[in-house]
Amino acid sequence: EIVMTLSPATLSESPGARATLSCRASQSVSTNLAWYQQRPGQAPRLLIYGASTRATGIPARFSGRGSGTEFTLTISSLQSEDFAVYYCQQYNNWLPAFGGGTQVEIK
Amino acid sequence: QLQLQESGPGLVKPSETLSLTCTVSVGSISSNSDYWGWIRQPPGKGLKWIGSINYSGSTYYNPSLNSRVTISVDTSKNQFSLKLSSVTAADTAVYHCARHRRTRFSDINWFDPWGQGTLVTVSS
Numbered sequence: 271e272i273v274m275t276l277s278p279a280t281l282s283e284s285p286g287a288r289a290t291l292s293c294r295a296s297q298s299v300s301t302n303l304a305w306y307q308q309r310p311g312q313a314p315r316l317l318i319y320g321a322s323t324r325a326t327g328i329p330a331r332f333s334g335r336g337s338g339t340e341f342t343l344t345i346s347s348l349q350s351e352d353f354a355v356y357y358c359q360q361y362n363n364w365l366p367a368f369g370g371g372t373q374v375e376i377k
Numbered sequence: 378q379l380q381l382q383e384s385g386p387g388l389v390k391p392s393e394t395l396s397l398t399c400t401v402s403v404g405s406i407s408s409n410s411d412y413w414g415w416i417r418q419p420p421g422k423g424l425k426w427i428g429s430i431n432y433s434g435s436t437y438y439n440p441s442l443n444s445r446v447t448i449s450v451d452t453s454k455n456q457f458s459l460k461l462s463s464v465t466a467a468d469t470a471v472y473h474c475a476r477h478r479r480t481r482f483s484d485i486n487w488f489d490p491w492g493q494g495t496l497v498t499v500s501s
Contacts, residue, residue: 304487313473313491314424325489357424361486364437368424 272296272360274369282377287348291372293341293358302362305334305343308371309354317356318343348374379404381474381492389468389499395461399474399492400454407432407452412477412485415448415459417470418494429477429485430457437485464499471496 273296283289293303301321306314316325318334321341331346345352353376358369385397399413406413414429428438430448438446447460461468472495475488 302483302486306488313493314488315491316487316489319478319487319489359424359487361483364483364485365439366426366485366488368426370423 271365272299272363272367274358274360274367276356276358276369276372278372279370280373280375282375283348284377285348285350287377289345289348289352289374291343291356291374293336293343293369295339295341295360295362298338299360299362301337302360303334303336303341304359304361305332306357306359307352307354308357309351314357345374379476379490381476381490383472383474383492383495385495385497387496387498389464389497390501391465391499392463395459395464395468395497395499397459397472397474397495397497398456399458400456401476402455406450406455406457409479411479412437413450413457414475414477414485414488416473416475416488416491417468418473419467419470427459427461427472431479431484435484466499469497469499 275294277292303321305318308314322334333344355371355373357371380402382400389395412429412431415427428448430436445462450457475491478486
C-alpha cells in the first residue's frame with residue numbers, strides 16, 4: 271500500500287499570501303496524483319489531477335507540480351474561500367490512497 | 378452538471394449491516410465507462426477509499442475492508458449502493474459517494490464530483 275504524507279499539518283497564512291503545500295508518496299506514483307479542497311461541512315472538490323492539470327472551473331491561482339514521490343500544491347494569492355483542508359490522492363495503482371490533510375487557516 | 382446524493386440510516390447498531398445508496402442525477406450512471414465509488418471520513422480524520430463499481434457490475438474493493446463490503450449497481454434507478462457488514466464503532470464516519478474517473482490507461486483514477494456525504498454512527 272502506498273502511503274501519502276501531507277505537510278505541514280497546519281499552515282497559517284494571511285489573505286493575499288502565497289501558500290505551498292507538500293505531498294510525499296512512500297513510493298513513486300509517477301504523475302498519478304490529485305489534489306482536493308474540502309471546506310467545512312462540504313464535500314471534497316477536485317482541484318488538480320495528473321499532478322498539474324487544473325480541473326474544470328478551478329482558478330488559475332491553484333497550481334500543482336511534481337512527479338515520482340514529491341508533489342506541491344501552490345495557491346498564489348490566498349482568497350478567503352481558500353481557507354480549508356487540502357488532501358492529495360495517488361491513483362498509480364488500483365488501491366487509491368489519500369494523504370491525511372493540510373489545514374490552511376487564517377493567520 | 379452531474380450530481381450525487383447519499384441516503385440511508387444515520388444510526389446502525391454494532392454487528393449489523395450498514396446500507397447506503399447513492400443516487401446520480403443530471404447524468405446517467407451507464408452513459409460512459411467511469412466507475413462509481415464510496416469513500417469514508419471518520420470524524421476529524423482523513424479520507425479512505427472503500428470500493429468502486431462500474432455500470433456492468435465490475436468492482437474494486439479496498440482489501441482492508443474487502444471481506445465486509447459489497448457494492449452493487451442498479452442502472453434502472455441510476456443508483457449504486459454500499460453494504461458494510463459486522464460494523465463496529467470504528468466504522469462511524471461520513472460516507473461519500475463519488476464518480477471515479479476512468480482513463481484509457483487505468484480503470485480507477487481521481488474522484489469528481491463528490492456527494493455531500495452522510496454521517497453514519499455505529500452505536501447501540
